[in-house]
Amino acid sequence: MSYIEIAGLQFTYEDLVMRFDLTVNEGEVMAIIGPSGAGKSTLLALIGGFEAAQAGSIMVGGEDITDLAPDARPVTTLFQDHNLFAHLSVAQNVGLGLHPGLRLSTEDRAAVAWALEQVGLTGFEERLPGQLSGGERQRVAIARCILRKRPVLMLDEAFAALGPALRREMLQLVLGLKDRNGLTVLMVTHDPADAAFAADHTSFIADGKVVMSGATATVLASTHVAIRDYLGT
Amino acid sequence: MRRSGRIATPRTAGLSATVLTGYGLAAVLGGLAVAVFALLLAAGGDAQSAPPYAYIGRVLGFTLWQAFLSTVISLLAAIPMTRALARQAQFPGRMLLLRLCALPMVMPTIVGIFGVVAVYGGSGYLAWAADAAGVDWQPRLYGLAGILIAHVFFNLPLAIRLLLPAFASVPAESWRLAAQLGMGSRDIFRIIEVPLLRQQLPGIAIIIFMLCFTTFAVALTLGGGPRATTLEVAIYQALRFDFDLRLGAMLAILQVIFCAGGAWAVWRAGRQMVLGNTARLVAYRYDGRASLARLADFGVIILGAVFLTLPILALVQRGLAGMVAAASVASLLKATMISLGLGLAGGLTATLVGYLIAQARQRMLSSGQKRGAMLLGLTGRLGLFVSPMVIGMGIFLAATGSIDLYRIAAAGVILLSAVMALPFVLGVLEPALEVAAARHDRLCAALGLTGWNRFCHIDWPTLRRPIATALALSSVIAMGDLGAIALFGNQDMVNLTLLLYGQLGAYRLDGAASTALILLGLALAFYWTIERVVGGRELH
Numbered sequence: 001m002s003y004i005e006i007a008g009l010q011f012t013y014e015d016l017v018m019r020f021d022l023t024v025n026e027g028e029v030m031a032i033i034g035p036s037g038a039g040k041s042t043l044l045a046l047i048g049g050f051e052a053a054q055a056g057s058i059m060v061g062g063e064d065i066t067d068l069a070p071d072a073r074p075v076t077t078l079f080q081d082h083n084l085f086a087h088l089s090v091a092q093n094v095g096l097g098l099h100p101g102l103r104l105s106t107e108d109r110a111a112v113a114w115a116l117e118q119v120g121l122t123g124f125e126e127r128l129p130g131q132l133s134g135g136e137r138q139r140v141a142i143a144r145c146i147l148r149k150r151p152v153l154m155l156d157e158a159f160a161a162l163g164p165a166l167r168r169e170m171l172q173l174v175l176g177l178k179d180r181n182g183l184t185v186l187m188v189t190h191d192p193a194d195a196a197f198a199a200d201h202t203s204f205i206a207d208g209k210v211v212m213s214g215a216t217a218t219v220l221a222s223t224h225v226a227i228r229d230y231l232g233t
Numbered sequence: 234m235r236r237s238g239r240i241a242t243p244r245t246a247g248l249s250a251t252v253l254t255g256y257g258l259a260a261v262l263g264g265l266a267v268a269v270f271a272l273l274l275a276a277g278g279d280a281q282s283a284p285p286y287a288y289i290g291r292v293l294g295f296t297l298w299q300a301f302l303s304t305v306i307s308l309l310a311a312i313p314m315t316r317a318l319a320r321q322a323q324f325p326g327r328m329l330l331l332r333l334c335a336l337p338m339v340m341p342t343i344v345g346i347f348g349v350v351a352v353y354g355g356s357g358y359l360a361w362a363a364d365a366a367g368v369d370w371q372p373r374l375y376g377l378a379g380i381l382i383a384h385v386f387f388n389l390p391l392a393i394r395l396l397l398p399a400f401a402s403v404p405a406e407s408w409r410l411a412a413q414l415g416m417g418s419r420d421i422f423r424i425i426e427v428p429l430l431r432q433q434l435p436g437i438a439i440i441i442f443m444l445c446f447t448t449f450a451v452a453l454t455l456g457g458g459p460r461a462t463t464l465e466v467a468i469y470q471a472l473r474f475d476f477d478l479r480l481g482a483m484l485a486i487l488q489v490i491f492c493a494g495g496a497w498a499v500w501r502a503g504r505q506m507v508l509g510n511t512a513r514l515v516a517y518r519y520d521g522r523a524s525l526a527r528l529a530d531f532g533v534i535i536l537g538a539v540f541l542t543l544p545i546l547a548l549v550q551r552g553l554a555g556m557v558a559a560a561s562v563a564s565l566l567k568a569t570m571i572s573l574g575l576g577l578a579g580g581l582t583a584t585l586v587g588y589l590i591a592q593a594r595q596r597m598l599s600s601g602q603k604r605g606a607m608l609l610g611l612t613g614r615l616g617l618f619v620s621p622m623v624i625g626m627g628i629f630l631a632a633t634g635s636i637d638l639y640r641i642a643a644a645g646v647i648l649l650s651a652v653m654a655l656p657f658v659l660g661v662l663e664p665a666l667e668v669a670a671a672r673h674d675r676l677c678a679a680l681g682l683t684g685w686n687r688f689c690h691i692d693w694p695t696l697r698r699p700i701a702t703a704l705a706l707s708s709v710i711a712m713g714d715l716g717a718i719a720l721f722g723n724q725d726m727v728n729l730t731l732l733l734y735g736q737l738g739a740y741r742l743d744g745a746a747s748t749a750l751i752l753l754g755l756a757l758a759f760y761w762t763i764e765r766v767v768g769g770r771e772l773h
Contacts, residue, residue, distance in 0.1 A: 050413075070412035070519065071412060071413055077413060083410065100416040
């Protein structure tokens, strides 16, 4: 039995009827690739609880989470943009991961400083998101993910806006975190190189379905026509 | 080129005929304002007696007090209502309610006033309900209460329309984030909504305050006597009935000072007010799903909807019932024709002048003259600072050298209503021209497209819709404006607005009801027709 089991998960967006079946092992990195509009982000939104499935189920660690509220799920999502509230300081944004009403104790503040240290932003507590670079903003968001201590981390094209070198650096940061905390990572990406670099397994999604799921090298080398068309090789 | 994003143009290129006309018109408007005060003060009444300072103080005090209360009540009602509308993004009638919030822009003020009277007046729905319930109580509408109810009726929808885009501007990710972090309703209010309101409310408050500060029709019809007189009404009375030009000018100068202060404050608040199509801006909010939140939201929405729809329902019901008691068909028909003629003429004038000013302003912006552009935009907004009564009187004095109000009545109404509608025209055209300039200026410069060629092939097809909106809006404003026609109108020139004002003043409510209904129908049809005919089909 796999750690994450998604079975017959159905959702309709405009004319596209999506139906996902997917399994992910505990502690692995699974990349999700596919053309835009295929349903990659929708799949993450369904797992995160931001969209309600019409049918099917999501099991994580043997527990059915299909009907849980977003904050009650054992997952945390990192978006591409707007992971931080622009009017709150870095420390406040990270602190939200400990208390959603920002009532932070002294220990909480120490924990925030520790999480910032983990992502290499020691001393950034009082800055505002507007004063940070794109990469630094995502680091702050990752620091919050650390404090939330959810076993599943989902990246929704989280690093797509960053340059190649920086993207690699961020992925490395996530991989280190995963190893230290035993996380399971789902990452939506539009760059096959990201998948090849970081992911044990890769799923290819098209037209609201998982077309193929397997070892990253196998999927990227598949002769499946949709995959070849997408990769342009 | 000193800065990127600016186009190098030969010096002469900026001085096209359009631009020169724009400068000229702005200069005329600005000059007019200065001349008016000089003329009025010089012509000024009884120079021996001291100005009635006690009266001026009382009027100013009441004007400030009612504007303050109107603003506070409007905002206190708008905040929970907007929040409820933002949280409940989908329910039957939401679209209708948002359309309703746009109605006061198009609805002539006097029509809305009639609706308020029909609900809260001595023989309105409220009195009827009290009577039916056996309560011995009569609503006392005239005075401060009436002014406040009418102002909230007009400004609550405006505040909602200004606030809702702010709520919608919160990125969808933020709501997902809030849900993921488990923020409750109170956390969301404290951490997301309060900072948002703190940023938005000052600008909106100042706008509503200024609208209520310069109120005319509401205070004139619902003020009911010297205790509840506002500056604008006092100016009107001084000029039209007492012929005390000096008092009129003094009151008007007071008004300019406060309005300029308000305008400066708006500018400092630094917000571009977006009166967009709010219905489209919908972000899904997870905190609106809890049953308690839904209950509270729909309670607020229903309360607000009842407050906003009752006057309109009363207007329609009494209007239909009162058709038999309507003014004679001949006088209604004549008034309708005069309304249409004055409205269209005022709207066309405002739109043409507004286009030229906006074009000249855009040229200045494009060539980096920020200060000049601001000055030009400010001149076009003269009607927001200077009492229309004073502008009207100035037009008169300038044209005839006397205050013979009958000689150029039609021209006076058209010019004055055009000046009043001009700020709204600029509000529509300035941003549209800015977008058009950003999109086309470089390409047009590269292709050598200028002047008439550029207007025909580039500007008109892309600016047709905003121009149509500006024309429709300004025509309806000119048609429904009470100030100009009250100042210049006479028994030979009675439009629907003036007819309705007379009927309201004489408490002939059945006749007034049918006039109000006709005026509202006409305004809506007028707006819709102009927008469709001039605007054409949407470009994709």
